[in-house]
Amino acid sequence: MSAPEEQSGSVATAPEPSEPASAIVVRGLTKRYGDLYAVQDLSLRVPKGSIYGLVGPNGAGKTTTFSVLATLLLPTAGTVEVAGFDPVQSPRDVRARMGFMPDILGVYDNLRVDEYLRFFASAHGIARRSIDPLIGDLLDLVDLSTKREAMVDSLSRGMKQRLSLARALVHDPEVLILDEPASGLDPRARVELRALLQELRSLGKTIVVSSHILSELEEICTEIAILEAGRLLVEGPPAEILRSLAGERTVAVHLMDGTVETYTVASEEEQVELLARLVAERRPILEFRSTGRSLEDVFMKVTKGIVQ
Amino acid sequence: MNPVLARELRERTRGRRASLILTVYLTLLSGILYLVYYADTGESAAMNGPLAATEVASLGRGIFEWVLFFMFLLVIFLVPGMTSGAISGERERQTLVPLQITLLRPRSIVIGKLLASVAFLLLLVAATAPLLSISYLIGGVTMSSVLAALGAVVATGVILASITVGCSAVFRRTQTATVMAYAIALIMVLGTFLAYAVAGVAESQRQNDFGIEDRPPDELLLLNPLVLAGDLIGSSSSDFFGSASSSSPFDAIHQMVHPQVFEFQEIGAVDFVGPVPIGPDGGPVFEGPGGFVEPQQPDDPDGGIAFWIRSLALLSFLAVTSLVVATRKVRTPARTER
Numbered sequence: 001m002s003a004p005e006e007q008s009g010s011v012a013t014a015p016e017p018s019e020p021a022s023a024i025v026v027r028g029l030t031k032r033y034g035d036l037y038a039v040q041d042l043s044l045r046v047p048k049g050s051i052y053g054l055v056g057p058n059g060a061g062k063t064t065t066f067s068v069l070a071t072l073l074l075p076t077a078g079t080v081e082v083a084g085f086d087p088v089q090s091p092r093d094v095r096a097r098m099g100f101m102p103d104i105l106g107v108y109d110n111l112r113v114d115e116y117l118r119f120f121a122s123a124h125g126i127a128r129r130s131i132d133p134l135i136g137d138l139l140d141l142v143d144l145s146t147k148r149e150a151m152v153d154s155l156s157r158g159m160k161q162r163l164s165l166a167r168a169l170v171h172d173p174e175v176l177i178l179d180e181p182a183s184g185l186d187p188r189a190r191v192e193l194r195a196l197l198q199e200l201r202s203l204g205k206t207i208v209v210s211s212h213i214l215s216e217l218e219e220i221c222t223e224i225a226i227l228e229a230g231r232l233l234v235e236g237p238p239a240e241i242l243r244s245l246a247g248e249r250t251v252a253v254h255l256m257d258g259t260v261e262t263y264t265v266a267s268e269e270e271q272v273e274l275l276a277r278l279v280a281e282r283r284p285i286l287e288f289r290s291t292g293r294s295l296e297d298v299f300m301k302v303t304k305g306i307v308q
Numbered sequence: 309m310n311p312v313l314a315r316e317l318r319e320r321t322r323g324r325r326a327s328l329i330l331t332v333y334l335t336l337l338s339g340i341l342y343l344v345y346y347a348d349t350g351e352s353a354a355m356n357g358p359l360a361a362t363e364v365a366s367l368g369r370g371i372f373e374w375v376l377f378f379m380f381l382l383v384i385f386l387v388p389g390m391t392s393g394a395i396s397g398e399r400e401r402q403t404l405v406p407l408q409i410t411l412l413r414p415r416s417i418v419i420g421k422l423l424a425s426v427a428f429l430l431l432l433v434a435a436t437a438p439l440l441s442i443s444y445l446i447g448g449v450t451m452s453s454v455l456a457a458l459g460a461v462v463a464t465g466v467i468l469a470s471i472t473v474g475c476s477a478v479f480r481r482t483q484t485a486t487v488m489a490y491a492i493a494l495i496m497v498l499g500t501f502l503a504y505a506v507a508g509v510a511e512s513q514r515q516n517d518f519g520i521e522d523r524p525p526d527e528l529l530l531l532n533p534l535v536l537a538g539d540l541i542g543s544s545s546s547d548f549f550g551s552a553s554s555s556s557p558f559d560a561i562h563q564m565v566h567p568q569v570f571e572f573q574e575i576g577a578v579d580f581v582g583p584v585p586i587g588p589d590g591g592p593v594f595e596g597p598g599g600f601v602e603p604q605q606p607d608d609p610d611g612g613i614a615f616w617i618r619s620l621a622l623l624s625f626l627a628v629t630s631l632v633v634a635t636r637k638v639r640t641p642a643r644t645e646r
Contacts, residue, residue, distance in 0.1 A: 033644075070409055074641045088641055092411060100409050106402030110319040122311040123410035167406060 022081075023048045023175050023206035024069060029078035031064050031230075038064040040230040042078070046208055046223065051201050053217035054210040056227035062210040063103060065227075066179050069208075070100040083174050096124075099168030103179040105160045107152045113139070114148050117166060124171040138166040142196065158189035165196070176200060178209045182216045194220050250291045256284035265290075311412065312420025317427060326428065329390075333382055333432055337375060337439050344374045361447075368448030375440050376457045376541070377557035380534055383429065383465045384497060388489035390428060391472035394421040395638060396482040404638075414638040418631055422466075422473050429465040433458060453541045460537035463620065467533070467627040468493060474630030477637035500532040530619045531626075534558075539616040 024046035031039040039061040046052045054062050067073035069082055071091035080087055083097035108116065114135050121131045139145045142162035147155065155163060161181065168176060181197075182190050197207055197220055211217050217224060218238055225235040234241050251263045251271060265271045275288055320326050348367045395418075398404035407417060437458055443449045472489040479485040507524035529535045538558045 068641070070405075072405060072408060072640045072642070074643050091641060095409050095411055098409075100405075102402065102405050104402045106398075106404070106406060108315070108319060108401070108403060110322045111315070115315070115318060119311055119315045120406065120410060122314070123407065123412045125411050164406075171411075 021048045022046060023050075023083060024052075024208065025081040026065070026069075027079050029065065029068060029080060030076045031061070031068065031073065032076045037230045039068075039075075042227070042230065042232050044225055044232065044235060046206060048206050049201065049204060050206060050222040051197060051220055052206070052208045053214075053221035053224040054208065054227060055212070055214050055217060055224060056210075057212055059229070060212075060227040061230040062212075062227060063179055064230075066100070066177055066208075066210065069177055070098065071095055096171065097173050098175045098177060099171070099173035101164050101168045101176075101178045101181060103183065105157075105164045107160060109153055111152050112149050113144060113152055113155070113163060116152050116163065117170060120167050120170045126171065134170070138169060141169070141199070142166045143192070158185050158192075161185060161189070161193070162196070169200075174205060176205050176207045178207065180211060181209055182211060182213075190216070252287075252289050252291060253278065253283075253285060254287035254289075256286055310416055310420040310423060312407075312417055313423045313427070316420065316424030320424065320428060326431075329386065329428075330432065330435060333386070334435055334439075336382065337378055337436050340378045341371055341375055341439055341442065344371050364446060365448030368443045368446035371446065372440065372443035372449045372453070372457070373558050375436075375443065376461070376537065377534075379433070379436055379440070379457075379461050380464065380537065383432070383461055384468065384493050384533070386432070387425065387429060387465050387468040388472045388475075388486060388493055391421075391425040391469045392476050392486035392489050393482045394425065394473045395477040395634060396479060396485045397476070399480060400482060408638065408640045414635045414640075415631075417638050418473060418477070418634045421476075422469055422631065425469040425473070426466055429469065430462065433461055433465070456540045457537060460533065460540050460616075463623075464533035464537070467623045470627035471630045474634045477634035496531045497534060500529050500535075504528045526615060530615075530622045532619070533623065536616050536619040536623070539614065539619070 022045050024044065026042055026044040029039055029042040030037065042061065042065060044065075054065065056062055064073065068075050068080055069087060071087040071094050074088060082094045085093040085097070087094045108119075111119070117135045117138060118131055121134060122128070126134065135148075136145070139148055142165055144159060144162055144166065147159060152160070152163065161184075165178070165181070168178070182193055185193060197209070201207060209217060209221070214224075214226075221238060223236065224238050224241060226233040226241075249265055249271070251265055251274060253261045253263065255261065263274055265274055271290060278285060278288070345367070348363075348370055393400075395404070398407065408414075412420075440454055440457060444451055444454050468489075471492055472485070475488045475492070476482070476485040479488060504524055507528055511524045541558075
């Protein structure tokens with residue numbers, strides 16, 4: 001009747017060679033700490049203007065990858081290109097074009113919201129006279145205008161997150177790298193963040209976000225890469241990943257006598273055939289439901305059992 | 309203006325801590341000044357009535373030395389504590405990464421941190437400078453001594469702050485950085501005296517056969533800012549009007565360093581008449597009854613560079629090295645994360 005599902009290995013798409021339309025190119029990135037590989041032979045390509053999601057369980061190497069991209073960490077091997085520059089060779093060129101928001105929000109005591117942004121603006125060498133209007137614009141963008149003179153310490157987590165985003169945008173970067181931007185946010189703040197990212201994308205920015213929860217990214221990302229144990233498992237548009245991985249699906253058939261039969265089908269066509277056959281057999285079907293279609297399920301399947 | 313400095317000044321002056329430290333600092337020094345004044349004048353007045361001119365000079369010198377000594381102690385005590393969180397505190401608050409990915413150069417971050425600490429130090433010194441100047445008004449101390457002393461205090465503070473910034477960058481945790489910075493300060497101030505004393509004992513045992521008392525190499529004291537200050541204020545004031553009270557701190561330091569100081573008392577009395585020549589050997593100053601007197605080493609007529617210059621050079625070298633190390637530690641991309 002039904003066969004337990006077996007995942008047939010990981011599907012890693014081969015990285016394309018560097019194209020002009022790539023905001024970030026990662027080739028064979030490896031970061032090793034002693035015997036531990038935080039990232040192993042990772043290759044990615046982030047198209048310009050995309051919202052690119054890096055998904056993986058904790059310890060998959062997302063933050064390490066981001067640290068290399070953000071000019072903080074030297075890779076053990078491999079090359080990286082951000083906005084056309086190598087973070088190792090020319091970190092300042094990358095910094096001028098990249099905004100990074102770490103997963104933990106560092107906040108200064110005794111500093112007001114506008115002073116916080118003014119500090120980072122001047123640290124980016126932005127001229128004094130243009131800083132004030134810039135702060136106004138940024139606070140408008142992240143919806144913190146009313147908090148301009150509030151102490152940074154007094155902000156809620158969601159507000160701090162938005163302030164941190166404004167901080168990362170202070171020098172109008174082409175590429176925005178956000179590590180776990182939605183973690184710890186309430187549902188409302190998440191919706192707002194999503195809208196904000198869409199708005200930034202419409203401003204022409206390339207955005208890379210990470211999360212260990214796929215559903216956070218599924219709806220907003222144009223591209224997704226799934227990482228595990230420092231390796232790339234899948235990369236591509238969410239719909240494409242869904243198609244390539246979720247071709248095989250499980251159908252649960254609930255019968256009138258309370259029994260549930262499960263079938264495995266390889267395609268939508270097969271699913272239609274299955275239903276037609278069951279109906280032709282005059283089975284007392286109450287419910288005919290296919291499962292295993294969401295990206296989360298794909299993710300669960302793909303990442304099963306490799307990392308504890 | 310360095311953005312890090314601007315931010316630090318804003319943060320530091322906003323809190324209540326800065327004004328609190330300043331108040332405590334001023335109160336302590338004023339108390340010291342009052343005690344010295346009271347002890348000296350009370351003592352003399354009870355015995356002889358009004359003070360003689362030399363006694364006034366001695367009072368001025370006593371106040372000068374005691375206030376200076378406590379300025380030193382407070383600076384040595386305050387600076388590591390004020391500075392130890394410079395880099396490690398940013399790490400701990402997770403604010404270093406956002407800073408590292410700006411266009412600020414690592415050295416600007418380190419220098420900004422140093423200047424913020426030094427700015428507060430200058431505030432402390434400026435606030436207490438009038439106390440030190442009282443001794444000038446009373447007499448017995450030259451203006452050049454006062455200025456040299458203030459210079460030595462500031463230099464000591466800057467050097468200690470630099471070393472502490474280095475500790476703060478090398479050690480990940482502020483707690484460790486604080487302990488290490490204080491340990492280094494302690495070694496500089498007390499450790500060098502100890503080493504000198506031990507070397508002195510060894511030296512006297514070795515040379516007893518020849519019947520000549522020699523002192524251990526003064527290189528052992530090069531790291532000590534108090535000895536530096538003693539040498540500086542001793543050698544820069546060429547017109548002593550009076551002797552410091554016998555219990556003045558720099559006198560005590562010199563007695564500790566030079567147990568044979570009494571042998572020089574007569575020489576000091578002779579030198580007291582005219583301008584005191586700067587010690588040609590540049591050794592640590594001796595204090596005879598005529599104030600700070602550079603001992604003349606008969607076998608070493610022209611010993612080269614003055615002690616305080618060598619000391620300042622060595623300490624500055626350490627400070628700069630420490631800042632360079634701090635800059636390296638702040639630079640990214642780095643081999644390990646954060």
